[in-house]
Amino acid sequence: MLRVPAQAIALLALGSIGVVATVFLGITWAPDVNPSQWRAPAAYRIIFLHVPFAWTSFLAFAMLFWGSLRWYLRRTERSWRLVQSGSDLGLLFGIGVITSGPIWGMAEWGVPWDWADLRLNTFGLLTALALFIVMARRSQPDHDSTRDTIAAVGLFGFILVPITAVATTLYQKRHPGVVIIESEDSGLDPTIRAVMMVGFVSITLLFIGFTIISDKLYSAEAEIELNHRALDEINGGE
Amino acid sequence: MKLMEANELSGETHLIVAYAILIGSLVLYGNWLRSRYRNIVNSRASILEARTPHPHDGED
Numbered sequence: 209m210l211r212v213p214a215q216a217i218a219l220l221a222l223g224s225i226g227v228v229a230t231v232f233l234g235i236t237w238a239p240d241v242n243p244s245q246w247r248a249p250a251a252y253r254i255i256f257l258h259v260p261f262a263w264t265s266f267l268a269f270a271m272l273f274w275g276s277l278r279w280y281l282r283r284t285e286r287s288w289r290l291v292q293s294g295s296d297l298g299l300l301f302g303i304g305v306i307t308s309g310p311i312w313g314m315a316e317w318g319v320p321w322d323w324a325d326l327r328l329n330t331f332g333l334l335t336a337l338a339l340f341i342v343m344a345r346r347s348q349p350d351h352d353s354t355r356d357t358i359a360a361v362g363l364f365g366f367i368l369v370p371i372t373a374v375a376t377t378l379y380q381k382r383h384p385g386v387v388i389i390e391s392e393d394s395g396l397d398p399t400i401r402a403v404m405m406v407g408f409v410s411i412t413l414l415f416i417g418f419t420i421i422s423d424k425l426y427s428a429e430a431e432i433e434l435n436h437r438a439l440d441e442i443n444g445g446e
Numbered sequence: 447m448k449l450m451e452a453n454e455l456s457g458e459t460h461l462i463v464a465y466a467i468l469i470g471s472l473v474l475y476g477n478w479l480r481s482r483y484r485n486i487v488n489s490r491a492s493i494l495e496a497r498t499p500h501p502h503d504g505e506d
Contacts (some may be wrong), residue, residue: 210483210486210487210490212483226474227469231465248456248457248460249457250457250458250460250461251458251460252457252460254460254461254464254465255470256467257465257468258464258468259463261468267476272498296475300471300472300475303471304467304468304471307464307467307468308464308468310468311460311463311464311467312460312464314460315456315457315460317458341473388449392505407465414472418475418476418479421479421483422479425479425482425483425486428486428490429486431450432486432490432493435493436489436493439493439496439497
């Protein structure tokens with residue numbers, strides 16, 4: 209019987225409660241923004257989940273990078289599982305960011321996307337890269353040469369992460385700047401910051417829980433694949 | 447004033463849609479993990495069955 213660690217289930221439960229609390233606090237406790245300065249003041253509350261999703265996607269992309277690097281250095285199943293889970297979770301959180309962001313953009317800017325904005329486009333590319341890796345893993349035969357190619361994409365694609373992270377500091381076109389780090393520019397209300405931190409913690413707990421379970425499942429699936437091959441050989445040899 | 451009310455409503459609608467997509471994607475991913483878990487449990491059972499010799503094997 210496959211055992212899912214109780215810690216992972218506990219993390220998922222805590223994270224889920226935290227997400228519900230974030231939405232509740234974000235709607236009821238966080239203050240309204242000045243309606244004269246914003247086109248769609250209510251829509252700003254999207255940030256309470258959008259920003260934690262973006263942060264967590266960077267954790268997933270870092271896991272993908274680390275797995276790709278280790279695959280080249282050690283070629284272990286464990287490092288390949290990091291690539292698998294990292295790309296799955298990078299895609300999950302990346303899609304969350306590139307759908308919720310344009311929804312806010314549509315309400316606030318009147319357009320969902322700005323092709324001249326560095327952060328939007330590098331983050332879109334990062335998510336496309338995760339999509340490519342997930343699809344390549346599922347469509348190509350699982351050989352070392354395939355893994356090498358996929359790991360190379362994961363390795364070099366990570367260059368986009370620091371570019372995306374500093375994009376609003378170095379080259380701000382339209383996407384709002386950094387909001388969590390204390391600065392004169394951010395001027396974030398303490399209540400808004402507190403709700404966002406609840407969101408960060410909750411989504412990070414979900415990310416850790418998902419990672420533990422995903423790793424277990426990929427490990428078990430690899431074992432089953434080996435067993436199937438062994439059975440096929442026995443049946444073929446009879 | 448009317449324009450502002452329309453924007454306010456529109457912002458709320460956008461907020462609901464965004465939250466539904468974000469939370470829905472987490473739920474979908476969780477369900478996918480659960481279905482993979484079930485597949486693994488079923489596959490393990492079928493492998494065990496295939497490996498277990500039939501009680502009447504080798505009697506002839």
